[in-house]
Amino acid sequence: MDLQLAGKRAFISGSTRGIGFAVARTLAGEGAAVVLHGRTPAAVRDAVRRLRAEVAGADVSGAAGDVADAEQVRHLLAAVGDVDVLVNNVGLFEVKPFGDVGDEDWQLYHDVNVMSAVRLSRALLPGMLERGWGRVVLISSESGIDVPADMVHYGVTKAALLALGNGLAKLTRATGVTVNSVIGGPTYSDGVASAVRSIAQDQGASEEVVKAAIAARNTTSLVQRFLEPAELASMVAYLASPLASATNGSALRADGGALVQVL
Template sequence: MDLQLKSKTAFISGSTQGIGFAIAKQLLKEGAKVIINGRTQKKIDLAIRKLTEEIPDADVYGIPADFANADEVNQLLAKLPDTDILINNVGIFELKPFAQIGDEDWSKIFEVNVLSGIRLSRLLLPKMLEKKWGRVIFISSESGINIPEHMIHYGMTKTAMLSISNGLAKLTKNTEVTVNTILGGPTYSDGVAETITQIAQAQQQDITEIKSYVMNNYNPSSLLQRFIDPSEIANLVVYLSSPLSIATNGSALRADGGVLNTI
């Protein structure tokens, strides 16, 4: 299927690894021009090298910025060209008991996970509305619906994404601009892999055993019964980026492996 993305330009926040990197790869395979983002130029260069090794004709470059640093974000915004597709993907998470989540923790996770999408959308959405074509996609999580007791601050940010995305979609009437949210499930991203590895080393257990324990104890309702691969999230994102997805707007679509047990 031709997703009609060859003339489109996409920006993906937090895309030097994990879900963002997988989205970049899929968009490049569809012929889109992609602007990636990471905290440092070194990370961007490494990601571009990996992408171009797999896709030699990839039209890709990057803009560094740490979304926890307002000055760096402002510099990134000043450098961003007109963009057809905005993927609000950047995010951080941590396992932390509620009583130990300090004000700084709440502020930082909101700054990165929520304000990043607000700032980028505030810049790029009006230009899309002017052209009457564009795509804005927020990468949220099933944790925004089923708030994890050990990551309440993280869950809060993912719920906020749903509100922002739904509200922005109401601004797109009578255009071919859409704003949607992906509710991802437990995905074996680089960050999750690092956490699993640390737990396995601390407990002197096999990584496979820890992965199985985490799935069985924290995601027992999963129908997939395994971690989701980042590419499996990217497949849905790339479809939503396509002109073919015009009838899907203001929606929260699940790519959660069946973790959410709601209709």
């Protein structure tokens, strides 16, 4: 299926690896020009090289900056310029007891997971509205609905993203711009893979055995496995395309059936 993204320009925050890189690869494969983002110039340069190698003829550029820092975000936006598609993907996650999460942790998670999307959307959405076309996609999580007891700070920020997307969509009334959220399930991103490898090494087990054991703990999951980043990227690419013109203000599940609540 042609998603009609040729000629569109997309910026994906946190896209040097994991879900963000998978989204960029999918959009580039559909003919969109993509701007990759990471914290450091070195990480961005490496990701740009990898994407060009994986997608022949891809129009790829990059911009670096710490999205937790408002001043760096300002410089980042100046480097990025106008875009047709904004994917608010960047985010932190960790497993940590609620009592051990200090004020500094809460502030960092809010700045990275929530304020990055606020700042990027505030800067880039007006241009889309002026031009009469655009897409904003926010990457949330099933943890924002069914908040894990050992990841409360993460779940709260992902719940905030759902609220942000709901509110921003109301600003697009009677325009060609849409704002939607993707509720992702447990995904085998680079960060998760690194944690699994560490556990496997400590236990003297194989990565695949540990990966399967962890996935099996999610008893509500219908797919009974980790999702792959490319699976979430397919949903994002559709929402970013002209074909999704009737979908606005929605939170679409790509969670492998992990959520039992009906939204």
